Amino acid sequence: xxxxxxxxxxxxxxxxxxxxxxxxxxxxxxxxxxxxxxxxxxxxxxxxxxxxxxxxxxxxxxxxxxxxxxxxxxxxxxxxxxxxxxxxxxxxxxxxxxxxxxxxxxxxxxxxxxxxxxxxxxxxxxxxxxxxxxxxxxxxxxxxxxxxxxxxxxxxxxxxxxxxxxxxxxxxxxxxxxxxxxxxxxxxxxxxxxxxxxxxxxxxxxxxxxxxxxxxxxxxxxxxxxxxxxxxxxxxxxxxxxxxxxxxxxxxxxxxxx
Numbered sequence: 001x002x003x004x005x006x007x008x009x010x011x012x013x014x015x016x017x018x019x020x021x022x023x024x025x026x027x028x029x030x031x032x033x034x035x036x037x038x039x040x041x042x043x044x045x046x047x048x049x050x051x052x053x054x055x056x057x058x059x060x061x062x063x064x065x066x067x068x069x070x071x072x073x074x075x076x077x078x079x080x081x082x083x084x085x086x087x088x089x090x091x092x093x094x095x096x097x098x099x100x101x102x103x104x105x106x107x108x109x110x111x112x113x114x115x116x117x118x119x120x121x122x123x124x125x126x127x128x129x130x131x132x133x134x135x136x137x138x139x140x141x142x143x144x145x146x147x148x149x150x151x152x153x154x155x156x157x158x159x160x161x162x163x164x165x166x167x168x169x170x171x172x173x174x175x176x177x178x179x180x181x182x183x184x185x186x187x188x189x190x191x192x193x194x195x196x197x198x199x200x201x202x203x204x205x206x207x208x209x210x211x212x213x214x215x216x217x218x219x220x221x222x223x224x225x226x227x228x229x230x231x232x233x234x235x236x237x238x239x240x241x242x243x244x245x246x247x248x249x250x251x252x253x254x255x256x257x258x
Contacts, residue, residue, distance in 0.1 A: 004175035005034045008164040009182045011042035026246040028091035036143045039160040040080040044072050064119040064157040072157050076145040096140045100148030103131040108148040108156045122148045122156025127170025165230040172234030179238040187241040187254030202256045227256045
């Protein structure tokens with residue numbers, strides 16, 4: 001099978017112009033077919049504040065009311081996405097910016113109300129690997145923002161890590177898929193206060209041990225849950241670390257396998 005790399009970047013890289021430019025240079029040099037997924041929550045929060053719209057969070061997750069959804073659509077699908085696409089064109093990457101609504105690529109169900117009503121937030125239901133593959137086969141590089149749709153005209157704010165893992169699963173029957181989660185840390189750390197304490201390989205057994213010891217907790221917990229879900233559904237390998245892991249020279253990151 002041909003290889004496909006799916007790379008996700010978060011808000012800290014997006015907010016730092018130099019870090020974003022450096023990342024996109026590395027991404028442009030990544031060999032083979034590739035997809036980029038990005039968030040942009042920090043930028044959305046900043047612009048919402050300028051518009052007098054309060055950003056409400058519960059346990060680190062955004063409440064997406066109608067006003068917030070408008071801001072997210074403008075920021076994720078417009079400002080951030082098109083800025084990235086334009087920069088990639090400048091690096092000779094023929095990128096195409098997408099939401100999940102484009103070519104009906106990613107549908108979601110609106111998250112049901114339990115303890116908290118998260119509003120217009122989507123949980124991924126389907127990924128159209130065939131539609132996405134048409135773009136890849138035409139030599140386009142898809143750049144997905146963190147927006148999906150419900151199939152009935154409603155856009156939904158959707159976690160970018162989850163989009164990454166679910167798109168990877170959706171493409172895994174067509175390609176040998178690897179995921180790269182890029183963030184500010186070198187990888188999964190054994191000691192959160194020691195940036196060099198990278199756990200270089202995590203499998204199912206070690207994952208259970210790290211959970212029991214409380215080493216994997218807080219924001220890292222849903223990331224790892226997404227990882228093992230993807231691995232159990234056809235994804236070949238997953239890597240987590242800073243953007244330098246996209247180069248051949250760097251081996252200081254975390255690889256996750258079954």
